[in-house]
Amino acid sequence: MVGKDPGLRISGLQVPSGPQRALIIASFVSRVGNGLFNTAAVLYFTLVVHLPAAEVGVGLTIAGLTGLLAGIPAGNLADRYGPRTVWLTTLAMQAATMAAFVVIHSWVAFTLIATLDRLAATASGAAGGALIARASGERPAAFRARLRTFVNLGVVLGTLGAAFALSANTRPAYTVLILANAASFACAALIVLAGVPNYQPLPRPEEHHRWAVLSDRPFVSFVALYGAMGLQYQTVSLLLPIWLSAHTNAPRWTVAAVYAVNSGVCVLLQSRIGSRVETPRQGGRAFRLAGLLFLVSCPLMALTADVPVWTAPGLAVLAVSVHSLGEVWESSAGFALGFGLAPDHAQGQYQGLFGIGFDAGQALAPVILTTAVLGLGHAGWLLLGAFFAAVGAAGPPVAAWAERTAARASYGRPNEARCSAPPGFRESQTS
Structure with missing residues (x-):
């Protein structure tokens, strides 16, 4: 037990x-x-x-x-x-x-x-x-x-x-x-x-094919949203260090401090928060909350350029603390939706597309953040926060859309062809 x-x-x-x-x-x-x-x-x-x-x-x-x-x-x-x-x-x-x-x-x-x-x-x-x-x-x-x-x-x-x-x-x-x-x-x-046991492949319905994930429009939509929200990772690792170095009077050690705070918040809070985000519906709400937290953190990061040198490190740490809390909720949403929306017999295919979406977002992030955001200065930070909030707001509707689509597909198949397990259950047969 x-x-x-x-x-x-x-x-x-x-x-x-x-x-x-x-x-x-x-x-x-x-x-x-x-x-x-x-x-x-x-x-x-x-x-x-x-x-x-x-x-x-x-x-x-x-x-x-x-x-x-x-x-x-x-x-x-x-x-x-x-x-x-x-x-x-x-x-x-x-x-x-x-x-x-x-x-x-x-x-x-x-x-x-x-x-x-x-x-x-x-x-x-x-x-x-x-x-x-x-x-x-x-x-x-x-x-x-x-x-x-x-x-x-x-x-x-x-x-x-x-x-x-x-x-x-x-x-x-x-x-x-x-x-x-x-x-x-x-x-x-x-x-x-x-x-780890050598889990055997799960039985697949007749309509399954190698590119089935691409016809799952709710899942593809969420992958696009998650890839876009992934800009937040390089906001801390790339954009903020450049901003602190070039646009503020903060001491150089501030960059190391924000890295430490980001890592510490994620390590300390991920298990506590992530264990509460189980279903796709909860994942959608967590995704929305993450966007709202980023909406708060981005203007705080911009304000580090407008405060005295002795205040900038504290404000940067506060901004990154809020942002890191959003990161924990965002990653929890990614787990709940990335796994929860995928049928059990095709988890590999779905995780493959999920990874592609995230990696594509990370590949585009440096260009977007260093040109659009840095180029616009304070206005760029405000637009970035608004962008995260808008992307996050789409989380609950996409999760509801996916659940409706899955329910219709399930009702359209005979009982013996329904291969997906109920939420929270994973078959554990081994060879």
Whole structure:
């Protein structure tokens, strides 16, 4: 019984037992590696490999756009052959491509390896999402919220660890970071292999096809909304640091402070809030609330340019605290709707499209935020907040639309063809 096993506790955070524990530990390990590498990646490619920054940007753009192509095909493979097999394959590919970065010497090799890495990462998101859906148990929202808490914690610890390589600024130091990230993928794969059952594919209705998700208009609409709302992540990681450095008198350490506050709020509140957002209807309301919180945080960020130097850091921390609370509600909505609107037999395909939408939004975010928002100054911040509020307001109607569409589809099929489980239930048959 779930209530009889307290599971493992790490720093006060409860980790459930069984497959859920394995998935949380595997995700935590791989995200520590991501934090190690992502913090120093650009510096490695420019200062150690000696690629011009512009060429690195072009290569990463090519890799990012090409990587989007793997989402739905990988999801289909996960639905057809089982998500664990596909996810293990993608983790092995990521370990190999990451290790290959230590031997590149040209832009062509860099772009090729980066592209293969992004293809594997996108495929991993689709298959991993399908595996999470199958292992979610009786309280899927609570599990997913706890999973994201440990993912955030892993990134924070990896980022702190990368500081040693950045201070050394030598090729061996960067090489250690890259190989550690490669090892994290290999370790995650071993943990999943040992601790997660090989869930068998679920039976599919006759009308199912490889691109069925694209005909699910409510889900496609939500993916578009979530991709647009994803601009909020780079509002903190990209836009605000530039604003604080170029438009305010805030001390340089303010940038580090807002990063720490953002990470801390997400780690501390994700499980508590996310466990309360279970159904698509609750997800729609959470999405709306997130937009309203961003509507408050964006003007506060703009005001940091208009206050004395001793006030700017405090105002920036307040703004990021509000924004981070919105991030927690937004990610909780993404879990509830991204998983809850997908039929169980096609979770891989749906998670593939969900990842494509999010990644596309992240690819466009730097251009939008640095040109439209920074170019307009204070007015740009106000428009950005209004944009988030408008996108969030669409959450409840889209969730209601999706539920109506699912109900009509269910009534149109005979009982034996209804493959989707009721909300909160995940079949757990293993081989």
